[in-house]
Structures are given as structure tokens and as C-alpha cells.
Amino acid sequence: MNIETMETHSFDILVLGSGGAGLRAAVEAASGGGMSVGIIGKSLLGKAHTVMAEGGAAASIGNVDGHDSWQTHFYDTMKSGHYINNFRTVEVFAKEAPARVLELEQWGAVFDRTPEGMIMQRAFGGHSFRRLAHIGDRTGMELLRTLQYRAISMNIEIFQEVTITRLLMDGSRIAGVFGYHRSDGHFVLFKTKALVLATGGWGKVFKVTSNSWESTGDGAAMAYRQGAELQDMEMVQFHPTGMVWPPGVAGLLVTEGVRGEGGILYNSEKDRFMLRYDPERQELSTRDVVARSIFREVQEGRGTPHGGAWLDISNKGADFIKKKLPGMYEQLLTLGDIDITKSPFEVAPTCHYTMGGVKAHAETCATNIPGLFAAGEVACGLHGANRLGGNSLADILVFGRRAGIAARDYAGSRTDDVAVSEKEIEAEAERILKPFSRPDGENPYAIHAELQETMSKHVGIVRDQKLLEDGLEQILKLQERAKNMGAKGGRTYNPGWHAVFDVENMLLLSELIIRGALERKESRGGHWRSDYPEELEEMGQWNFVHEISPNGDRIKKERVPVMPPALQEICSRPVAPGKEPSPNVDQRKGASS
Amino acid sequence: MSDQYVLSIFRGDQNEGEEKTYQVPAIPGMVVLDAVHYVQAHDAPDLGVRWNCKAAHCGSCSAEINGMPKLMCKTRLDDYQGQVVHIQPMRTFPIVKDLVADVSWNYEVAKKIEAFAPVNAAPFRMQQWDVDRVQEFHHCIECFLCQDVCHVLREHDAQDQYFGPRFMVKMAEFEMHPVDGADRVPQLKNEGGIGMCNVTKCCTEVCPQHIHITDNAIIPLKERVADRYYDPIRKFFRRLNKNKKEESSSSTVPSKV
Numbered sequence: 001m002n003i004e005t006m007e008t009h010s011f012d013i014l015v016l017g018s019g020g021a022g023l024r025a026a027v028e029a030a031s032g033g034g035m036s037v038g039i040i041g042k043s044l045l046g047k048a049h050t051v052m053a054e055g056g057a058a059a060s061i062g063n064v065d066g067h068d069s070w071q072t073h074f075y076d077t078m079k080s081g082h083y084i085n086n087f088r089t090v091e092v093f094a095k096e097a098p099a100r101v102l103e104l105e106q107w108g109a110v111f112d113r114t115p116e117g118m119i120m121q122r123a124f125g126g127h128s129f130r131r132l133a134h135i136g137d138r139t140g141m142e143l144l145r146t147l148q149y150r151a152i153s154m155n156i157e158i159f160q161e162v163t164i165t166r167l168l169m170d171g172s173r174i175a176g177v178f179g180y181h182r183s184d185g186h187f188v189l190f191k192t193k194a195l196v197l198a199t200g201g202w203g204k205v206f207k208v209t210s211n212s213w214e215s216t217g218d219g220a221a222m223a224y225r226q227g228a229e230l231q232d233m234e235m236v237q238f239h240p241t242g243m244v245w246p247p248g249v250a251g252l253l254v255t256e257g258v259r260g261e262g263g264i265l266y267n268s269e270k271d272r273f274m275l276r277y278d279p280e281r282q283e284l285s286t287r288d289v290v291a292r293s294i295f296r297e298v299q300e301g302r303g304t305p306h307g308g309a310w311l312d313i314s315n316k317g318a319d320f321i322k323k324k325l326p327g328m329y330e331q332l333l334t335l336g337d338i339d340i341t342k343s344p345f346e347v348a349p350t351c352h353y354t355m356g357g358v359k360a361h362a363e364t365c366a367t368n369i370p371g372l373f374a375a376g377e378v379a380c381g382l383h384g385a386n387r388l389g390g391n392s393l394a395d396i397l398v399f400g401r402r403a404g405i406a407a408r409d410y411a412g413s414r415t416d417d418v419a420v421s422e423k424e425i426e427a428e429a430e431r432i433l434k435p436f437s438r439p440d441g442e443n444p445y446a447i448h449a450e451l452q453e454t455m456s457k458h459v460g461i462v463r464d465q466k467l468l469e470d471g472l473e474q475i476l477k478l479q480e481r482a483k484n485m486g487a488k489g490g491r492t493y494n495p496g497w498h499a500v501f502d503v504e505n506m507l508l509l510s511e512l513i514i515r516g517a518l519e520r521k522e523s524r525g526g527h528w529r530s531d532y533p534e535e536l537e538e539m540g541q542w543n544f545v546h547e548i549s550p551n552g553d554r555i556k557k558e559r560v561p562v563m564p565p566a567l568q569e570i571c572s573r574p575v576a577p578g579k580e581p582s583p584n585v586d587q588r589k590g591a592s593s
Numbered sequence: 594m595s596d597q598y599v600l601s602i603f604r605g606d607q608n609e610g611e612e613k614t615y616q617v618p619a620i621p622g623m624v625v626l627d628a629v630h631y632v633q634a635h636d637a638p639d640l641g642v643r644w645n646c647k648a649a650h651c652g653s654c655s656a657e658i659n660g661m662p663k664l665m666c667k668t669r670l671d672d673y674q675g676q677v678v679h680i681q682p683m684r685t686f687p688i689v690k691d692l693v694a695d696v697s698w699n700y701e702v703a704k705k706i707e708a709f710a711p712v713n714a715a716p717f718r719m720q721q722w723d724v725d726r727v728q729e730f731h732h733c734i735e736c737f738l739c740q741d742v743c744h745v746l747r748e749h750d751a752q753d754q755y756f757g758p759r760f761m762v763k764m765a766e767f768e769m770h771p772v773d774g775a776d777r778v779p780q781l782k783n784e785g786g787i788g789m790c791n792v793t794k795c796c797t798e799v800c801p802q803h804i805h806i807t808d809n810a811i812i813p814l815k816e817r818v819a820d821r822y823y824d825p826i827r828k829f830f831r832r833l834n835k836n837k838k839e840e841s842s843s844s845t846v847p848s849k850v
Contacts (some may be wrong), residue, residue: 047651108709110724117718153708246622366657445634489639495691496638
């Protein structure tokens with residue numbers, strides 16, 4: 001291999017990941033002009049996991065409920081995150097989300113409208129007001145498409161279907177990335193002054209998941225290997241309503257919008273069980289609570305025939321459902337043989353989101369590696385122990401933009417040349433081709449399937465010491481076997497070969513999830529331990545931060561940032577700001593439920 | 594229900610290839626993409642296929658199933674009881690490998706379209722009935738099945754003369770946005786080649802999002818082109834204006850319809 005003849009690109013700012021966060025970062029980085037910007041995606045442009053987001057983007061615009069404010073959004077997000085979120089991240093987020101949503105309208109997104117002709121906002125779990133700007137039940141697609149067409153109209157070089165296997169360093173700073181084109185397997189080297197990591201989450205480590213194939217955590221795993229700090233890895237969100245039947249579609253997401261628009265959950269005894277678990281918010285409680293409630297109902301023998309709960313929106317009428325939830329109507333009809341305008345359907349929890357990730361600065365998205373910034377699901381700080389629905393679409397807009405700005409600033413301040421190590425690149429190229437020398441090695445699909453089984457059984461919605469310890473042992477064994485993964489065939493579009501690197505990344509992150517879960521001896525948000533069922537005040541003061549060391553993973557206990565008094569005051573209120581009882585009943589506005 | 598399905602999948606590339614047969618155990622509710630994944634995991638790990646969401650949101654897994662352009666994730670195998678299921682890549686585009694087609698041409702076309710250009714700053718005041726019309730076009734998942742089936746592109750290889758149905762929908766989306774101020778009618782007529790479409794509606798038939806591509810996007814755009822360029826009265830005024838323009842050399846770009 002000759003590094004001189006290798007396809008090489010140099011940028012001031014490079015974005016890894018072409019989902020919503022990556023595109024928003026690239027658009028921002030390019031908008032000032034004068035700097036070269038590149039963006040790399042593992043799939044085709046416009047196919048990233050962002051398209052799967054259905055319900056909406058949360059922003060306190062207040063078009064429907066005028067009493068909404070950034071303070072209420074802050075209050076809701078901190079509360080839902082069980083107060084291990086970075087308060088400053090949440091504050092920045094709550095304040096900036098409305099402007100980011102309006103910006104999308106400026107760029108061509110067409111949200112549903114209120115009777116006054118403004119952007120419509122819908123109710124969602126855990127949000128005190130109707131807050132989610134939406135387009136039917138395909139808001140993520142609208143957001144991604146809008147950013148995609150914005151990006152191609154700008155001076156941004158776009159690389160599609162490129163797998164990156166390693167981040168390159170120049171001393172302690174970021175210097176580039178290395179990988180190959182999926183179409184024909186040829187190597188490609190990118191040098192860059194600043195790198196934005198926007199590679200999404202790792203929901204594919206679970207068997208029943210709403211995540212698309214790409215959610216294998218490549219960015220988080222690669223950054224960790226180069227010394228980036230990963231935080232709150234034990235925090236995984238299980239969405240309460242995935243499809244259950246038929247098995248071919250198990251795990252497929254049923255949007256929270258169904259409950260937002262008035263859908264009701266029942267158990268097999270026709271009992272509306274959410275009234276018992278959360279009398280105040282009922283179906284629109286937070287996802288951790290609803291998912292656990294369904295799980296409990298099933299465990300106690302009140303589940304549906306295929307082990308879930310009934311979700312029913314048929315009382316809303318066919319016209320309403322087809323207008324507000326057209327994707328869900330079609331999905332259940334074609335894939336589940338159920339007409340949701342006429343009958344209830346079965347749902348059960350499905351893995352949906354990873355709250356943990358690369359520890360990122362609240363204002364700049366900077367990581368502990370100079371020149372490396374992280375935004376979107378790969379980053380950690382905003383969601384704490386449980387993410388609110390609708391907060392991820394707003395997250396990628398707010399922090400995608402901020403990462404773009406910070407990366408520009410950093411690249412602009414760096415005047416010296418970027419140096420990459422030839423030896424490092426040669427070694428990585430050799431490593432990438434290694435699976436071909438083991439055509440009869442371990443099958444990456446089989447290892448992935450075992451990994452998913454293990455994670456679902458041992459680190460799922462309910463956890464305990466024994467389950468976790470056994471799970472860790474199995475994951476470590478799989479890691480050993482995975483060293484012998486092989487690939488058949490050639491380098492041209494070979495998914496069996498590509499899977500080897502996905503599986504390596506997932507195995508690493510699975511280990512960190514379990515180690516984090518063992519460390520957190522309490523129940524909080526998405527992390528539920530049957531041996532420590534209570535949320536403990538002492539534990540609530542800590543984030544667990546993972547760091548690579550010569551002896552493997554090292555976990556540091558770091559204090560959750562302490563809020564200044566003004567923000568503490570907001571969080572300590574008995575009711576959400578704007579929801580205080582008003583003497584004049586007519587002026588009271590609030591979430592419809 | 595039979596306990597297994599027989600799949601005949603194209604293996605090869607642009608130069609050569611043939612269908613190979615695979616047996617897949619049946620699971621209730623299984624879609625074609627599940628079966629392809631089974632083949633990958635058990636028989637042919639290097640079987641090339643694109644997919645992302647498996648929920649008909651991303652438009653990655655387009656293929657031709659028993660000759661019909663479809664999304665593999667949305668096509669139930671129990672619709673093919675007792676039949677061999679033939680799976681081919683989209684044939685209008687060059688084949689990279691197996692079921693993976695080289696769709697890069699579409700991304701080149703996308704870049705040529707003038708971006709949305711609002712005449713005032715957001716927030717816009719638009720009623721739901723103002724936007725119902727364009728929201729239909731926003732359903733597009735860019736699966737390119739309409740491009741695959743369009744005979745202008747498929748049989749006549751006229752990629753250099755026509756943008757194809759997908760991009761007529763995209764141009765309609767911008768052009769019919771209540772706040773858009775750009776004028777894409779000249780591009781529709783010339784580079785975009787809307788005249789190449791002879792309204793056979795094949796694109797509408799295969800659209801997995803049920804967008805009325807021909808009726809709601811292409812025909813209204815054709816009308817705009819016809820109004821602008823072929824309306825005899827306008828033609829007369831345009832000639833008149835042209836003469837004036839030559840005298841005064843002022844701009845006479847027709848206003849947006």
C-alpha cells in the first residue's frame with residue numbers, strides 16, 4: 001500500500017455522520033464561507049436514522065399554549081432526566097430550540113398549522129404544554145430532507161456510503177479519519193483541523209429495537225479508543241410502544257404521537273392501567289414510566305396475547321387518524337394487518353435511544369480531545385437518565401449548529417499543518433483487510449445476534465447484579481471470539497465485511513453499558529435495578545465517566561454540575577412554570593390529555 | 594402457510610450475473626427484506642443490499658420484486674404464497690453489486706434544482722389548507738422507484754433530457770410553497786425536460802408513499818410551462834416585449850404564475 005497514491009481529502013472542518021446533527025453542523029460550518037467543509041455518511045444522503053423520528057421537535061414556541069416558556073421546557077427536561085443532566089446544556093437547549101425550529105421553516109420545512117396559521121404543536125409525554133412542532137408523524141424525515149437540500153445548495157463536499165474505522169490523532173489533537181468506500185472497498189483518508197462527531201447512538205445492541213442498521217455507535221467507540229470520555233452509558237431508553245406482532249416487525253416504532261393525539265393504553269382486563277402508575281399524566285407520562293408500567297402489567301399476567309398492552313386510538317375517528325397519523329395507519333395496516341381506525345393494537349417496549357455518550361461541553365460541544373466536537377445522540381449531557389420525546393430532534397438542531405460554530409472557531413485558530421502518521425494509517429489499512437484472511441472465521445452476523453440476545457436478556461428494561469455480571473462475562477467472551485471474525489467474497493459492496501467493524505464497536509459499547517449499570521446501584525430514569533428499586537439521593541450527585549486505560553475501562557465518578565440558585569428555584573417549584581393554578585379558570589391553558 | 598419461501602436473488606454486477614436460489618424458513622408477517630437478511634446471515638454474507646430503517650421511512654431498500662418496483666421492507670412474503678420470489682436490483686441504474694444500484698445520478702440532479710427561496714422571514718402565516726397541497730410532496734422518501742419505472746429514463750435512457758418524476762415532485766414542492774419567490778418554470782421546460790413526460794402515470798402506481806405524482810405534481814407544472822410558453826396571447830405579448838427589450842435592453846423576465 002502506498003499512502004501517496006491513496007485517495008486523500010483535506011478540510012478545515014469535517015463532519016462525521018450525515019443525520020440531522022451532522023447536516024446541521026455542516027450547514028453552520030459552511031455558512032460563514034471561507035472554510036472548506038466535508039461531511040461523511042455511512043449510508044446514502046437522506047437515509048440516516050433521523051428519518052425514523054416521528055412525533056415532532058420540542059420547542060417552547062407557545063403557538064398553542066401561550067404560557068409555555070424556556071423555563072418550563074427546562075423544568076420538564078431536568079425532571080425527566082432525573083437531574084443528572086448537565087443543567088447548562090439543558091438551559092442552552094431550552095432557550096434556543098424555538099429559533100432553530102423557525103429556521104427550518106425558513107429553509108422550507110412545512111409544519112402542520114394552527115387555526116391562526118402558525119406552526120402547530122402537539123402534546124407529548126412529560127411535556128407540560130403542547131410543544132412538539134410536527135408534520136403528521138414524519139417530522140424527522142421533514143427535518144432531514146430540509147437540511148439535506150439546504151446542504152447541497154451550499155459549498156459542502158458530501159461523501160456517501162463511506163465507513164470510517166479510525167480517528168487519527170496529531171499528538172493529543174484530532175487530525176483526521178480513515179476508512180473505505182463501501183461501494184468498492186477502496187481506502188480513503190481525510191485530514192481535518194476540526195472534526196464534528198455526529199454518528200448517532202447504538203440501539204442496535206438490543207434485539208428488539210426501533211433503530212436502523214446504522215445505530216452501531218461507531219463514533220462513540222472510535223472516540224473512546226482515542227481517549228474521549230464517555231458518560232452515563234448505563235442510560236438506555238426503551239420506548240414504551242413498539243410493534244409486537246407479527247414477529248417480522250417486532251420492535252418497529254409506534255410513535256408517541258398516537259398517545260399525544262389521544263391514544264389510550266389498556267391491559268388484557270380492559271383496565272386503563274396508566275391511571276394507577278401515574279394518575280396525573282397517565283398515557284402521557286415519561287417514557288421510562290410508561291415502558292416500566294407495560295412491562296409490569298405483562299409480568300403480572302395482564303399482558304396481551306403476544307406479551308404487550310393494547311393501544312387504542314380508534315375513538316378519534318378515521319379521518320382524524322389518517323390526517324394526523326398517516327404513517328402509523330399505513331404501517332399497522334400493511335405490516336400488522338390491523339386497521340387502527342377500527343381496533344386497538346398490541347404494543348410493547350422497544351430499545352429506542354442511548355442517553356449516554358461522548359461527554360460534550362454545554363456551549364461548544366467540545367470533548368476532552370482538542371479539535372473533536374460531539375452533537376446529537378452520540379453526545380451526552382442533555383437528556384440525563386431519560387429523554388423526553390421530541391427533545392432529540394430539537395437537540396440535533398441546537399447542538400448541531402453549536403458544534404458547527406465551535407468547529408469553525410477551532411479550525412480558524414489552528415494555523416499549522418495537520419500531520420497524520422503514515423505508520424498508523426498503514427497499520428489500520430492492514431487491520432481493515434484482515435477479515436478477508438479468515439474466510440472461515442466467526443460470522444459477524446452470528447456474533448451480532450448473540451450480542452443482541454445477551455444485551456436484551458441481561459441489560460434490558462429490568463436489571464440486577466447477577467444479570468449484569470453474567471451479561472458482562474458473556475460480552476467479554478464474545479469480544480474474544482470477535483477477534484476472529486472473518487469475511488467472504490471481495491471488497492465490492494460487501495455487507496458481511498462491513499458488519500465486522502459495526503460488531504466490534506457494538507461489543508465495546510455493550511461492555512461500557514454493563515459496567516455503568518453495575519456501578520449505578522439505584523433505579524433512575526431508564527435504568528431500573530430490581531435489587532436497588534429506589535432512586536437514591538446520594539447516587540443522584542454522580543455521573544459515571546468511562547475512560548480507556550491500559551487495564552481496560554476505567555470509571556470515574558464525577559459530580560453532576562450544581563445549578564445556580566435561579567435555575568434551582570425553577571426546578572424546586574411544586575408545579576411547572578406557567579402551570580400555576582389561576583383564579584380565573586378560563587385563562588388556564590395546559591396539555592390536553 | 595408454507596413453512597419456507599424460495600427466493601431467487603440476482604447476484605452479480607453491471608457486467609455479468611444471474612439469479613441464485615435460496616430457501617428461507619417462513620416467519621409470520623415476514624417481509625422480503627427479512628428473508629434477504631436471513632440469506633445474508635446464513636448463506637451469503639457478502640450479498641449486497643441497501644437498507645436502513647426497515648419501516649418504509651428511509652427509501653433505501655428499493656428493488657424489483659417479481660418485476661414490480663417495490664420497497665423490500667414493505668412487501669410481505671405471504672403475498673407470494675406458492676411462488677418463487679424473484680428479486681432484482683432497480684434496472685434503470687447501473688448495478689454496483691447484487692441488489693445495490695448506483696443511484697448517484699439522482700443526487701446530481703437534486704443539486705441542479707433552485708433551492709427554496711422565501712419572500713419573507715419565518716414565522717410564516719399559512720393556513721393548513723394553504724399547505725395541504727405541498728405537504729403531499731413532502732411525503733417523498735427518495736426511494737427512486739418512480740425514477741426506476743419511468744420509461745423516459747428506463748427505456749430511452751434520457752437522463753440528460755429529463756430530471757424524472759422524483760424531481761418534478763421536488764420542484765413542485767418548492768414551486769407551490771405559498772411563500773416561495775423563485776421561478777423554476779424556465780428550468781422545468783428546458784433542463785428539467787418536463788415535456789418528456791407523456792403522463793402514463795407509472796410513477797404514481799409504484800409510489801410507496803401514494804403521492805399522486807402525475808396528477809398533483811407533473812400536470813400542474815406542465816400547465817405552468819404551457820401558460821408561460823405556449824399560451825398564444827402571452828406569446829404575442831412576449832414577442833412585443835422582446836422588441837421593446839431590444840430597444841431598451843431592460844429585463845422582461847415574466848412574473849411568477
